[in-house]
Structure formats: structure tokens, C-alpha cells
Amino acid sequence: xxxxxxxxxxxxxxxxxxxxxxxxxxxxxxxxxxxxxxxxxxxxxxxxxxxxxxxxxxxxxxxxxxxxxxxxxxxxxxxxxxxxxxxxxxxxxxxxxxxxxxxxxxxxxxxxxxxxxxxxxxxxxxxxxxxxxxxxxxxxxxxxxxxxxxxxxxxxxxxxxxxxxxxxxxxxxxxxxxxxxxxxxxxxxxxxxxxxxxxxxxxxxxxxxxxxxxxxxxxxxxxxxxxxxxxxxxxxxxxxxxxxxxxxxxxxxxxxxxxxxxxxxxxxxxxxxxxxxxxxxxxxxxxxxxxxxxxxxxxx
Ligand SMILES: C[S@@+](CC[C@H](N)C(=O)[O-])C[C@H]1O[C@@H](n2cnc3c(N)ncnc32)[C@H](O)[C@@H]1O
Numbered sequence: 614x615x616x617x618x619x620x621x622x623x624x625x626x627x628x629x630x631x632x633x634x635x636x637x638x639x640x641x642x643x644x645x646x647x648x649x650x651x652x653x654x655x656x657x658x659x660x661x662x663x664x665x666x667x668x669x670x671x672x673x674x675x676x677x678x679x680x681x682x683x684x685x686x687x688x689x690x691x692x693x694x695x696x697x698x699x700x701x702x703x704x705x706x707x708x709x710x711x712x713x714x715x716x717x718x719x720x721x722x723x724x725x726x727x728x729x730x731x732x733x734x735x736x737x738x739x740x741x742x743x744x745x746x747x748x749x750x751x752x753x754x755x756x757x758x759x760x761x762x763x764x765x766x767x768x769x770x771x772x773x774x775x776x777x778x779x780x781x782x783x784x785x786x787x788x789x790x791x792x793x794x795x796x797x798x799x800x801x802x803x804x805x806x807x808x809x810x811x812x813x814x815x816x817x818x819x820x821x822x823x824x825x826x827x828x829x830x831x832x833x834x835x836x837x838x839x840x841x842x843x844x845x846x847x848x849x850x851x852x853x854x855x856x857x858x859x860x861x862x863x864x865x866x867x868x869x870x871x872x873x874x875x876x877x878x879x880x881x882x883x884x885x886x887x888x889x890x891x892x893x894x895x896x897x898x899x900x901x902x903x904x905x906x907x908x909x910x911x912x913x
């Protein structure tokens with residue numbers, strides 16, 4: 614594995630040079646990060662989340678093109694601070710937003726109340742959903758789909774399929790294998806930022822980011838090390854599976870979801886070689902197929 618720079622990462626943590634060393638695949642402390650993420654706002658919106666105009670474009674597309682009847686029920690999975698949920702509620706939909714980070718949910722509820730909207734925000738993990746044919750559409754955006762192992766993702770897609778009404782739509786965002794990931798060998802690059810405050814910490818700190826690519830499994834890992842004067846180093850990582858549209862189409866179909874269209878990061882716009890994410894629009898199909906990750910076939 615070739616390294617672009619030699620920063621003091623390994624003084625604090627042993628080098629992880631296999632994808633298996635990054636287990637579980639996501640260790641970000643969402644509940645702890647959320648209140649600090651919400652402090653970093655510009656006129657374009659919350660830093661690190663989609664800018665306002667892109668959230669507007671996505672919400673308008675769901676309203677205009679996806680076409681659930683106004684008043685229909687929409688599920689926003691990993692809704693965060695409710696950017697999409699509240700806009701869709703403003704368009705007249707009955708929105709349920711679920712997330713594991715209470716501070717995000719509180720922000721979403723406060724925004725909804727300020728705008729006179731009624732949204733149902735619940736603290737619920739996407740892995741614990743038991744909805745049954747309740748929603749005309751589901752969103753899984755800038756969320757953790759790409760951070761899951763394939764069996765975990767299969768189980769989640771099954772739960773989403775079950776949550777959708779027959780013919781209901783899923784809009785799901787995934788990381789894709791962009792032109793920057795062309796090496797046949799594992800790669801690593803590093804960066805160092807010295808920060809006063811950031812979503813990582815309220816105290817001055819160093820943020821070391823190691824970006825790894827494992828071509829054998831097409832995984833991209835963001836490995837973070839946060840060094841603070843007032844405490845031990847904190848270490849987090851996220852592993853993103855880099856999909857292709859044909860692989861996602863096959864996976865969706867195995868889970869009883871029929872892919873209708875694939876876009877770049879914004880709906881209606883084609884996927885380009887440099888895009889790092891894509892949107893998949895799939896519909897709950899009538900046909901069951903065979904996903905057996907939990908030892909059972911697709912439930913009806
Ligand atoms: C990058 S944020 C995206 C938020 C929102 N979808 C958006 O695009 O603005 C990812 C969200 O996923 C939530 N999340 C992570 N794991 C989750 C889980 N198991 N169940 C539900 N939400 C989860 C996090 O708390 C966080 O709000």
C-alpha cells in the first residue's frame with residue numbers, strides 16, 4: 614500500500630491495512646456529533662449535509678416526478694435534521710422521519726413546528742423497522758446504505774420493501790466507483806488539519822484523515838484520528854462500498870425492488886465518471902425473489 618504522506622497517525626494507532634480490520638464498518642458517534650454538526654451553518658445550510666438548493670431540487674423532484682399523490686405517506690430513513698422531511702411535509706405529504714440521533718430529531722421537530730408543519734419524527738434505528746405496507750415512498754439519502762456490508766444492506770432493503778405499499782418507490786443514495794478509484798493496488802492518502810472547533814470537538818484539536826482504497830472489495834475507508842490536548846485520541850472510521858449501477862440493480866432485484874432509473878447525485882441528471890455518488894429509484898415489485906441473508910426468503 615503506497616502512502617502519499619507520512620503523518621503521525623501510527624504513533625497513536627496501529628496501521629490498519631486490511632478491510633477486515635475496519636469492523637464494524639461505521640463507528641461514527643452520530644448522537645455525539647449531531648449537536649456540533651448543527652452549530653456549523655452557512656446560508657447554504659448545514660455544513661457537511663446537502664446545500665439548500667440541492668435539498669430543494671430533490672424534494673421538488675419527489676413531488677413532481679416521483680408522483681405519490683399529495684397527502685401520501687413518505688418515510689425518510691436516517692432523516693437527520695429533517696431537511697427533506699420538512700420540505701416534503703410543506704409539499705403536503707405525511708412524513709415520518711426516523712433517526713438514531715436525538716439532537717437531529719429535536720432540530721427537525723423544532724423546524725417543523727416553526728413552519729407549522731406536522732411531521733412524525735421518531736428515534737428508531739433503520740435496522741429495527743417493522744413497518745408493513747405503510748408508505749408510498751421511502752428515502753435513504755446521504756445516509757448509511759453504502760456503509761453496510763452486503764448482507765446488512767440486503768436485510769435493510771427487505772425491511773424497506775416491506776414498509777412500502779405495492780408499487781411504492783425507494784430513492785436511495787450510494788457511493789459509486791468514480792474515476793479516482795482506478796488503482797489495482799490498495800492505496801492510502803493522508804491529510805492533517807489543525808482546528809479550533811469543528812464537529813469533532815469544541816476544543817482545539819488536530820484531525821488526521823487517512824483515506825484508504827481496497828480494490829479487491831471496492832471499499833473506500835475514511836479513517837479519522839482526533840487529537841486533543843484535553844483527552845485521549847479519538848478514532849472513528851466509515852467504510853464505503855463503491856458500487857456500480859448494474860451491481861445495485863441486481864442487489865435491489867434480489868430484494869424485490871425493481872430499478873426504474875439511476876442518476877448522478879441529483880435526480881434527473883446522468884451519472885458522470887467523476888461522480889462519487891448515485892441515486893437509485895426503485896419500486897416495490899410484485900415479484901418475490903431469493904434473498905437469504907438471514908436464513909429466510911423475502912417476506913411478502
Ligand atoms: C449524513 S447524515 C444524513 C441525514 C439526512 N438523510 C440528510 O441527507 O440530510 C446520516 C444520518 O443517518 C443517521 N443514522 C445512522 N445510523 C442510523 C441507523 N441505524 N438508523 C437510523 N438512522 C441512522 C445519522 O444519525 C444521521 O442523521
